Amino acid sequence: MTEPMEDFNSYFSSxxxxxxxxxxxxxxxxxxxxAILLGSLGAQCMICGRHQEQVDETLAAIEAKNRSNSMGVVVDLSSKEGITALFAAAxxxxxxxxxxxxxxxxGYGSILEGGYEDWQYILHTNLLAYMACCRESIARFEQKRSGHIINVGSMSxxxxxxxxxxYVATKSAIQGFSESLRKEINxxxxxxxLIEPGAxxxxxxxxxxDEKREQIKNHEMLRAEDIAWAIAFCIAQPPACDVVDLKIRPRLQII
Structure with missing residues (x-):
């Protein structure tokens, strides 16, 4: 029988x-x-992005928290080659x-905008990359029968x-994909x-x-850090607990 967790602060910190x-x-x-939050809490993070300058800046921000435990790679996840390069680096x-x-x-707007190649790039990035990264991770997790996937979706x-x-098409797909995959890998x-933020x-x-700052002040928009804490909350659950679906929105965003 699993012992009850009596001191969440101690558990969370470790x-x-x-x-x-x-x-x-x-x-x-x-x-x-x-990445900045989890790195500051002692995790070893690998990040990826499409631009070296942004990757370097984020790693520097983690190091500024007195943690030099993270690394980064520049890849485009819209392609199979990008996925392969990411996991080889990992x-x-x-x-x-x-x-x-x-x-x-x-982000993307209406199907009435752009053309086939534009939609294809968004689908490859927002959906197929999620699926491919899940599959590559599961191949590594199932060997040890443990692991955790967190898919960041959207209340869209x-x-x-x-x-x-x-955009709605991709996030609706992530929602359905996550629910089905969870049942397969549990x-x-x-x-x-699955974490689904509002604005x-x-x-x-x-x-x-300035407009975004005003919306944050008025509780109509969240900060990125708010979602980072939600992700940390999901990770910090005891082994017997699953946060299946977490919807988090600004208090005064009417949706």
Whole structure:
């Protein structure tokens, strides 16, 4: 019988020490905030992004927390080659994997905008990359019958705003994919959590910096750091507990 957890603070402070975590889209927005937080808590994080300058800046921000325990790689996850390069780097530099945080995604508007190649790039990045990264991680997790996948989705999957049909399609797919995959991998000892934020201050939001600050002040938009803490909460659960689906929205975002 598992002993009850009586001191959450002690458990939480030790839940991340030495954990090997791969964060896609870890150089901006939610991924960046998550890498900085988990790195500061003692995790060994590998991040990826499409631009070297952003990857380097995030690693420097982690090191500024007196933690030089993270690393980064520049890849484009819209291609099979990018996925292969990411996991080759993870195998070599992390030397193992405990947690995958699937976060890399791009915003997009309506199917009435752009053309086939534009939609294809978004689908490859926002959906196929999630699927491929899950499969690669599961291949590593199932050997030890443990591991945790966290898919960062969006409440757009439920709200389904107009003028966002391409993005909504990808996040709706992530929602269904996550629910089905969780049932497939739980018997293998692997956890899967889906986090679906509302409006968050990231590059996807088209508002100006001042407008976003005002929305955050008015509780109409979340900070990326808020989602990072939600991710940490999911990770820090005891082994017998699963956070299956966590929806988190600004208090005054009417959705």
């Amino acid at each position: 839940a991340f020490l030495g954990k090997k975590i791969l964060i896609t889209g870890g150089s901006t927005g939610i991924g960046r905030a998550t 195998d070599e530099q992390l030397g193992g994997l405990d947690i995958l945080i699937n976060n890399a995604a791009l 999957a439920d709200v389904r705003e107009e003028n966002s049909s391409v 018997p293998l000892g692997i956890k899967l959590s 968050v201050d990231t590059d996807m939001q088209e508002a100006s910096i």
